Amino acid sequence: METTKGETTKDHRKTNSRRRQWPRWHRWAAYAASAWSLLYGGLGLHWALGGAGFPFGEGDIPDARAESLLGGATASGTAPVIAALGFAGAVLALVMARVRPRGAARVAVLVTAWSIALTLVALVPDARIMIAVGYVPIVLAGLPFGWPDVDYFAVALPWPVLNLIVCLAGGLLWAGAALAFQRRTGDSCGDCGRSARGNATWTTPASAAVWGRWAAYTAFVVPLFYAVVRWAWALHIPLLFSEEELRWLHESGLVWAGAGLATFAAAGGVLTLGLVHRWGEIWPRWMIGLAGRRVPPALPVTLASVVTAVLLSAGTQAARTTDWADPAAWLSSPMTYWPIWAVALGVATLAYHLRRRGRCRHCGLL
Numbered sequence: 001m002e003t004t005k006g007e008t009t010k011d012h013r014k015t016n017s018r019r020r021q022w023p024r025w026h027r028w029a030a031y032a033a034s035a036w037s038l039l040y041g042g043l044g045l046h047w048a049l050g051g052a053g054f055p056f057g058e059g060d061i062p063d064a065r066a067e068s069l070l071g072g073a074t075a076s077g078t079a080p081v082i083a084a085l086g087f088a089g090a091v092l093a094l095v096m097a098r099v100r101p102r103g104a105a106r107v108a109v110l111v112t113a114w115s116i117a118l119t120l121v122a123l124v125p126d127a128r129i130m131i132a133v134g135y136v137p138i139v140l141a142g143l144p145f146g147w148p149d150v151d152y153f154a155v156a157l158p159w160p161v162l163n164l165i166v167c168l169a170g171g172l173l174w175a176g177a178a179l180a181f182q183r184r185t186g187d188s189c190g191d192c193g194r195s196a197r198g199n200a201t202w203t204t205p206a207s208a209a210v211w212g213r214w215a216a217y218t219a220f221v222v223p224l225f226y227a228v229v230r231w232a233w234a235l236h237i238p239l240l241f242s243e244e245e246l247r248w249l250h251e252s253g254l255v256w257a258g259a260g261l262a263t264f265a266a267a268g269g270v271l272t273l274g275l276v277h278r279w280g281e282i283w284p285r286w287m288i289g290l291a292g293r294r295v296p297p298a299l300p301v302t303l304a305s306v307v308t309a310v311l312l313s314a315g316t317q318a319a320r321t322t323d324w325a326d327p328a329a330w331l332s333s334p335m336t337y338w339p340i341w342a343v344a345l346g347v348a349t350l351a352y353h354l355r356r357r358g359r360c361r362h363c364g365l366l
Helices: 005-021 025-048 062-067 075-098 103-123 128-145 152-156 159-185 205-234 243-252 254-275 298-321 327-331 334-356
Strands: none
Touching (some): 025 075, 062 298, 103 159, 103 298
């Protein structure tokens, strides 16, 4: 069937209208990071002036302080620093949105912005975010049966943990702002990052398919180690655990929660393989209503990126609290390998994005 010129123009206008509804992400990323920093700086000022709700150190859950990077923080000593850094970050993000520095000034801004993102994503949060997220499917599955008999929000999502999620979200906003600034000041396309001057060979789809496969299979194997250990405990096998500790896990019922987490960790590892297999690009036949359709690249990229950030925060805590002087202990601990899991998943996600991004609709580069 032929398409008239008028119909083509009309469709083109509709497409452009849809695109204008939402500004491209790199145009608002720095403003979003600035707004987050301003609001969190305001929280810091509130705590510094004696307001309630300081979530770190003395205001955190006692059992979690020893493993938190800010476990020794106090409202009087730390809150003013949070306020100052928050307000300074708000100004810096506005500079990133409006100014185009060159040379050493550009490098300084980039280093600062990426450092803020890394701190908020990987250093301030801890494994409690991963635990809270991991228990969601278990709670939903057991909800009709009244199991587990606990208040999920009181146990897994008290204010200190919600605050860690807020910090993680701020870190992701800062990562977006840093990437947008890096592209804009580096004369690259804000949407795809490619440059008319040429791009590195490792970013080509063919190259990404090779190193992405290694990363995906690494991210598939690592959680299986964790899953095997947890399943062994559920089956009364004291793998890497003492008989007494195993008995306590069964008496408290926590062993089944751990087995549930292990199951979802293993399932997540299997889903990671979709980043390098066809069923990650075309919905498989068992997906009723979607079978045969193209998987939107943004869906797995977004989900895998968020999971990577959560794993990274848990992995850095594991690396920080591991007794590296005892090789037998850290070699046999599943948590020791969480940083590898996080990095492998992040690399596999990047490779998937590079393979599927296609020609940029804004700069036209392939």
